[in-house]
Amino acid sequence: MSIPITGEKAAIRIKQNVPDSVVVFDDTNVWVEVDKLLDVCSFLKDDVELDMQFLNSISAVDYIEYFELVYHLRSLRNNTTLVIKAKCFGRENITVPSVTSVWKGAELQEREAWDLMGIKFSKHPNMKRILLWEGFPGHPLRKDFIR
Amino acid sequence: MPINTQPVTINLGPQHPSTHGVFRLRVTFDGEQVIDVEPVFGYLHRGTEKLAEERNYVQIVTLTDRLDYVAAMTNNLAYVRTVESLTGIEVPERGMYLRVISSELQRIASHLIATGFLLDELGAFHTPLIYCFRERERILEMFEMLCGARITVSYMRPGGVLQDAPTDFWPRLDDFLTSMPGYLDELEGLITENEVVLARTRDLGILSAQDAINASITGPVLRATGVQWDLRKAEPHEVYDRLDFDVPIGSVGDTFDRYYVRIQEIRQSLRMIQQCVAQIEPGPVRSKAPYFIRPDSVDAYVGTESPKGELGFYIVSDGGISPYRMHIRAPSFINLTVLRELLIGWKLADLIVIFGSLDIVVGEVDR
Numbered sequence: 397m398s399i400p401i402t403g404e405k406a407a408i409r410i411k412q413n414v415p416d417s418v419v420v421f422d423d424t425n426v427w428v429e430v431d432k433l434l435d436v437c438s439f440l441k442d443d444v445e446l447d448m449q450f451l452n453s454i455s456a457v458d459y460i461e462y463f464e465l466v467y468h469l470r471s472l473r474n475n476t477t478l479v480i481k482a483k484c485f486g487r488e489n490i491t492v493p494s495v496t497s498v499w500k501g502a503e504l505q506e507r508e509a510w511d512l513m514g515i516k517f518s519k520h521p522n523m524k525r526i527l528l529w530e531g532f533p534g535h536p537l538r539k540d541f542i543r
Numbered sequence: 544m545p546i547n548t549q550p551v552t553i554n555l556g557p558q559h560p561s562t563h564g565v566f567r568l569r570v571t572f573d574g575e576q577v578i579d580v581e582p583v584f585g586y587l588h589r590g591t592e593k594l595a596e597e598r599n600y601v602q603i604v605t606l607t608d609r610l611d612y613v614a615a616m617t618n619n620l621a622y623v624r625t626v627e628s629l630t631g632i633e634v635p636e637r638g639m640y641l642r643v644i645s646s647e648l649q650r651i652a653s654h655l656i657a658t659g660f661l662l663d664e665l666g667a668f669h670t671p672l673i674y675c676f677r678e679r680e681r682i683l684e685m686f687e688m689l690c691g692a693r694i695t696v697s698y699m700r701p702g703g704v705l706q707d708a709p710t711d712f713w714p715r716l717d718d719f720l721t722s723m724p725g726y727l728d729e730l731e732g733l734i735t736e737n738e739v740v741l742a743r744t745r746d747l748g749i750l751s752a753q754d755a756i757n758a759s760i761t762g763p764v765l766r767a768t769g770v771q772w773d774l775r776k777a778e779p780h781e782v783y784d785r786l787d788f789d790v791p792i793g794s795v796g797d798t799f800d801r802y803y804v805r806i807q808e809i810r811q812s813l814r815m816i817q818q819c820v821a822q823i824e825p826g827p828v829r830s831k832a833p834y835f836i837r838p839d840s841v842d843a844y845v846g847t848e849s850p851k852g853e854l855g856f857y858i859v860s861d862g863g864i865s866p867y868r869m870h871i872r873a874p875s876f877i878n879l880t881v882l883r884e885l886l887i888g889w890k891l892a893d894l895i896v897i898f899g900s901l902d903i904v905v906g907e908v909d910r
Contacts (some may be wrong), residue, residue: 397777397779398777449756449757450759450842452855453844453870455844455857455870455872457870466857468844472772475777477888499758500759500881501757501759501760502759503606503880504879526584527585527909528585529582
């Protein structure tokens with residue numbers, strides 16, 4: 397059975413190696429600073445103990461005051477899972493560092509987050525809309541989207 | 544003397560029989576060789592994630608049928624498992640067995656389609672496909688007995704399955720289980736050691752294990768690279784921990800391995816169903832769950848091994864009767880991450896075969 401890594405254990409490990417990155421944590425999740433996202437992710441992937449080689453999915457959620465990016469990670473060797481979250485405040489021109497340099501699997505998922513939720517990823521190799529066409533007005537999964 | 548050629552960009556699809564629906568590729572060729580590929584998505588985008596925000600948890604089951612429309616049962620399973628993890632609804636034993644039986648039947652049907660269309664794309668026009676469809680038809684007829692629908696089944700509910708199997712379902716299933724291995728031998732006799740198939744698929748479109756893991760590839764495509772990773776083993780849900788089965792893997796990660804892993808998985812699925820039939824006992828199939836579900840937890844992510852790979856649902860709840868946000872981790876979509884690297888350098892005829900061996904369904908890619 398896959399074992400979820402507790403937020404506390406992961407937070408301590410991240411704090412030791414990437415300073416000033418953890419905002420808060422609970423039983424299952426760790427919230428990190430958006431600016432430090434790339435550093436945290438590359439640490440999690442390369443760390444021998446946590447070994448998060450596999451990016452499961454990237455989800456974006458609109459909580460109106462802020463957007464939340466949710467990274468579900470997995471270690472195939474240890475059969476463990478970890479959830480990393482990052483809050484991005486503001487409604488316009490939100491830019492988040494892309495993790496495509498760490499996991500190639502983020503490529504299409506980040507384009508999807510831009511297309512449907514309107515979160516831009518910097519240093520993404522091909523930051524274009526994916527499911528809708530260029531010129532589509534707005535981002536339909538936002539809570540304030542009116543067709 | 545070398546002949547100077549000019550690169551030519553052509554459109555493959557969206558209306559093309561080899562693209563498994565409405566999928567479009569902008570391919571740049573140098574002569575017959577692929578030098579660049581750009582997949583263009585979105586021709587079947589229906590906004591499933593947005594639609595889910597307006598429906599209650601039971602109604603969303605019908606939306607999941609339409610994601611991977613050749614494997615509706617496993618989509619149902621992935622979704623209801625997430626709702627159960629969000630709410631803590633229990634499933635009775637018999638319900639779990641019926642879930643495993645129906646989703647393994649669905650896996651066989653989906654892999655038969657993948658194999659049939661792969662052969663179609665290799666130029667064995669329609670004959671092997673009809674062989675595969677003949678057996679798939681028997682599975683669809685059994686689904687009709689279970690729930691009245693063949694493709695868009697909506698058989699599962701949070702807390703179990705819609706209804707118990709009718710009594711004449713079990714003889715039909717036994718009949719299927721006894722005849723299917725012989726049929727598979729027949730199919731394999733035509734394909735697995737066929738010289739033309741081997742020449743066209745061996746060492747074609749090789750994907751390394753490292754690249755596959757880095758690109759979040761799951762399902763038979765990952766297992767063909769030699770990584771023994773199956774969520775039914777790694778995270779046994781329902782009754783998978785009581786079943787004895789192997790996880791077949793490939794050695795090279797080429798097109799042939801992707802085909803052969805699927806064939807072996809069909810045999811393992813048959814094994815699992817046989818054990819389920821032996822173990823299943825009478826009892827209720829569905830626990831009492833309210834029609835309007837109001838989850839207590841905030842969010843849940845559950846991944847399930849669907850025929851294409853890990854199908855995951857991430858549901859965020861605000862305590863209301865519909866999800867605040869539902870994100871679908873679609874395996875067909877994410878498996879396309881490696882498409883460009885796999886295709887570059889091959890010829891047009893190989894492009895179709897490699898693309899077919901990834902086995903995508905556009906309903907799931909575009910959602």
